[in-house]
Amino acid sequence: MNWENGPRRRLAARILQATAAGLCRRPRWELFAVYLAVPTLLVFVYLLPGTRSWSLSLAVQSPFADGPTLWTAFASSYVHADTSHLLNNVGVYWLTMAAIHPLAVVADWRRKLAGAAAGYLLAVPILVSWVSINTLGEFSNYPSAGFSGLNSAFLGFLVVVWFVALGSESAPESESKGESESRSKTDRRIDPTWAVVPFSLALAFAFAVPRNTGFLPPDPSIAALFFLVAAGGAAGLLHLNGAPRWIGLPAEREFMFVFGMSVTIAGVLGSLVIVAPGTNLYAHLTGFVVGFGVPFLGFVLPRLSAR
Numbered sequence: 001m002n003w004e005n006g007p008r009r010r011l012a013a014r015i016l017q018a019t020a021a022g023l024c025r026r027p028r029w030e031l032f033a034v035y036l037a038v039p040t041l042l043v044f045v046y047l048l049p050g051t052r053s054w055s056l057s058l059a060v061q062s063p064f065a066d067g068p069t070l071w072t073a074f075a076s077s078y079v080h081a082d083t084s085h086l087l088n089n090v091g092v093y094w095l096t097m098a099a100i101h102p103l104a105v106v107a108d109w110r111r112k113l114a115g116a117a118a119g120y121l122l123a124v125p126i127l128v129s130w131v132s133i134n135t136l137g138e139f140s141n142y143p144s145a146g147f148s149g150l151n152s153a154f155l156g157f158l159v160v161v162w163f164v165a166l167g168s169e170s171a172p173e174s175e176s177k178g179e180s181e182s183r184s185k186t187d188r189r190i191d192p193t194w195a196v197v198p199f200s201l202a203l204a205f206a207f208a209v210p211r212n213t214g215f216l217p218p219d220p221s222i223a224a225l226f227f228l229v230a231a232g233g234a235a236g237l238l239h240l241n242g243a244p245r246w247i248g249l250p251a252e253r254e255f256m257f258v259f260g261m262s263v264t265i266a267g268v269l270g271s272l273v274i275v276a277p278g279t280n281l282y283a284h285l286t287g288f289v290v291g292f293g294v295p296f297l298g299f300v301l302p303r304l305s306a307r
């Protein structure tokens with residue numbers, strides 16, 4: 001018997017079994033809404049004749065200039081230039097939602113995920129277009145299109161829900177929900193406000209790293225500001241709550257958090273730091289900031305202030 005690979009294979013089998021069991025427990029409509037609705041829409045728009053004309057020209061003065069411009073400002077986020085562009089964004093969406101969905105279930109954030117997703121799909125395209133026009137419109141009139149700004153919004157949501165789910169895991173199993181919310185700070189539960197630290201670090205690296213595109217040149221002063229916010233946030237949380245305690249989780253549960261962290265790091269690097277020349281980083285930054293801000297300001301901070 002191969003003693004080295006045997007335990008690894010058994011662990012992999014446990015993770016796959018736990019994943020399959022979790023999917024089977026979810027309603028089919030939920031799985032469709034999370035994993036298939038958006039890709040189906042993107043493929044349908046791509047196959048629909050004439051939709052490439054929905055790309056947004058950055059030469060316009062405002063996304064609200066007239067009705068057709070407002071439509072392209074919205075619809076351009078669902079249009080793709082070619083098949084590889086479409087497949088890349090669909091793949092990124094699937095990977096991001098595969099990390100978000102189980103964390104949302106653990107955190108009891110399924111309804112919050114649904115509400116945030118609906119808001120992103122309706123509002124983020126307009127915000128991305130407005131920022132792109134006001135930042136890039138002065139020196140570029142190339143057509144802007146693609147779902148990457150919305151993928152960045154879901155990435156921002158992932159940063160928040162990761163810490164909320166970890167905080168729910170750190171509560172003793174014997175506690176009821178009401179007891180969990182009324183615990184003292186000395187119990188060292190993982191505070192979901194820790195999410196502001198990786199969020200600030202992501203923005204710091206986005207402005208610190210040189211890249212082969214003039215769309216978002218490095219700005220050391222802005223990068224330093226976000227590094228200070230991350231350091232100050234970490235110091236403040238350590239002072240208020242102490243160091244987070246170690247959480248012992250089953251391997252399949254731990255894998256969920258490792259996978260979520262890996263997707264977050266890869267997503268930040270791929271959308272904000274290491275990007276192809278000509279990438280509209282302002283669209284990615286807008287989506288990421290809005291995607292983080294909605295759950296953090298709308299769900300996390302109100303709950304903490306109510307304690």
